[in-house]
Amino acid sequence: MVSVSNQDVPVLKPDIFRKRLDRVREHIAKDEADLGLFFNPRTIYYLTGFRHIATERPIAILIPADEEPIAFLPRLEVTHWEHDVSWIPEVESYFEYPDTDHPMKILASLLKERTKNQKSIGADAKGAPKYWGYEGPLLTEILKDWKFLEYSSLIPSMRIIKEPIEVELIRISARWGKRAHQILQEEVAPGKTEWDIATKATITASQELLSEMPPPSPSMLPAFAGFRGQIGPNSGLPHATFKNLKVSKGDVLVTGASADIYHYFSELERTMIVGKPSEKQRRYFKAMLDAQDAAIAAIKPEVTCAEIDKASFSSFKENGFSHLVWHHTGHSIGLEAHEQPFLDRGLNTPLRPGMVLTVEPGIYERGFGGFRHSDTVLVTETGVEMLTNYPKDLRDLIIR
Numbered sequence: 492m493v494s495v496s497n498q499d500v501p502v503l504k505p506d507i508f509r510k511r512l513d514r515v516r517e518h519i520a521k522d523e524a525d526l527g528l529f530f531n532p533r534t535i536y537y538l539t540g541f542r543h544i545a546t547e548r549p550i551a552i553l554i555p556a557d558e559e560p561i562a563f564l565p566r567l568e569v570t571h572w573e574h575d576v577s578w579i580p581e582v583e584s585y586f587e588y589p590d591t592d593h594p595m596k597i598l599a600s601l602l603k604e605r606t607k608n609q610k611s612i613g614a615d616a617k618g619a620p621k622y623w624g625y626e627g628p629l630l631t632e633i634l635k636d637w638k639f640l641e642y643s644s645l646i647p648s649m650r651i652i653k654e655p656i657e658v659e660l661i662r663i664s665a666r667w668g669k670r671a672h673q674i675l676q677e678e679v680a681p682g683k684t685e686w687d688i689a690t691k692a693t694i695t696a697s698q699e700l701l702s703e704m705p706p707p708s709p710s711m712l713p714a715f716a717g718f719r720g721q722i723g724p725n726s727g728l729p730h731a732t733f734k735n736l737k738v739s740k741g742d743v744l745v746t747g748a749s750a751d752i753y754h755y756f757s758e759l760e761r762t763m764i765v766g767k768p769s770e771k772q773r774r775y776f777k778a779m780l781d782a783q784d785a786a787i788a789a790i791k792p793e794v795t796c797a798e799i800d801k802a803s804f805s806s807f808k809e810n811g812f813s814h815l816v817w818h819h820t821g822h823s824i825g826l827e828a829h830e831q832p833f834l835d836r837g838l839n840t841p842l843r844p845g846m847v848l849t850v851e852p853g854i855y856e857r858g859f860g861g862f863r864h865s866d867t868v869l870v871t872e873t874g875v876e877m878l879t880n881y882p883k884d885l886r887d888l889i890i891r
Contacts, residue, residue: 549619652845667750671696671716689717708751721745743860760865803852
């Protein structure tokens with residue numbers, strides 16, 4: 492069992508969020524704008540720590556250039572905000588959506604009150620996102636004579652380099668992902684279904700996690716492991732979906748495990764074989780492992796994302812498997828399962844210390860199987876640090 496005490500878990504305190512808000516204000520000042528306006532739920536969490544259930548009701552955070560932030564919320568979220576984000580006391584609310592006064596018109600009036608004469612704002616969208624049936628006018632339609640600066644990439648770019656506390660939360664996620672995967676592997680046996688195995692691993696790991704530390708995520712089951720339909724011939728589909736397939740002798744299995752630790756994620760994936768591997772399975776597995784090793788060995792500061800992708804592809808090509816490569820080598824991870832930058836041959840972004848990446852080159856043959864390991868790694872000043880720690884060799888991943 493993983494041991495993680497309450498004292499081991501770092502807490503995202505207001506001073507962390509204030510520093511992030513200050514970085515946003517620097518951009519606002521540089522652009523000579525009045526304020527920043529953000530609708531994206533993950534962005535709101537990143538800047539304030541407010542976790543909410545996103546629905547059709549718009550939520551936004553306003554960040555004036557030289558004043559404290561203002562939360563814009565539906566009334567049903569006000570007490571939630573006051574409980575979780577008491578350090579940002581100013582809240583403006585509306586009753587409901589769509590209501591007789593549309594939230595975007597109320598927000599437009601608030602912006603008019605809080606901006607100076609120049610009427611310039613940086614926003615991550617032109618209005619609330621069309622989510623769960625939301626419809627409404629864009630702010631740019633209501634405030635036609637205003638200057639809107641494009642801020643949709645501002646927060647994602649801030650999130651590329653992880654802060655030490657974020658890295659530590661991802662480490663904890665990796666440890667619990669490992670535990671979930673251990674249980675998953677122990678439970679695999681011919682005749683069992685995906686549901687049988689995945690639910691046992693997910694529930695058991697989550698129970699252990701919750702016994703060790705306070706509820707770390709908004710989910711009832713914060714640790715999880717499963718196959719997402721990649722069982723037997725279906726493992727040859729890189730993005731298969733749950734089908735509750737039954738495990739059989741000779742199957743190739745592609746797994747996935749992680750844990751949601753205060754909205755931070757890691758990624759652990761392994762290829763397993765049920766029973767004695769065939770010679771063909773051994774060749775495919777070795778080619779996949781060689782490609783992952785090549786990619787990890789290439790990771791260091793200033794090496795580009797494209798070079799990492801090319802390293803894994805070159806390995807596949809050398810082993811005669813390049814025709815079975817269906818996707819790039821990996822991506823960043825953190826608050827979301829997929830973040831920028833991507834380990835892709837079309838992206839010449841240099842790696843920098845503090846980036847957290849998944850390394851997951853794979854090969855897939857329809858009707859036969861898929862072969863993919865994924866590990867989460869940290870780019871360091873000198874190279875790379877493995878955050879996930881789970882056996883990778885075939886001998887350790889055979890279900891006997």
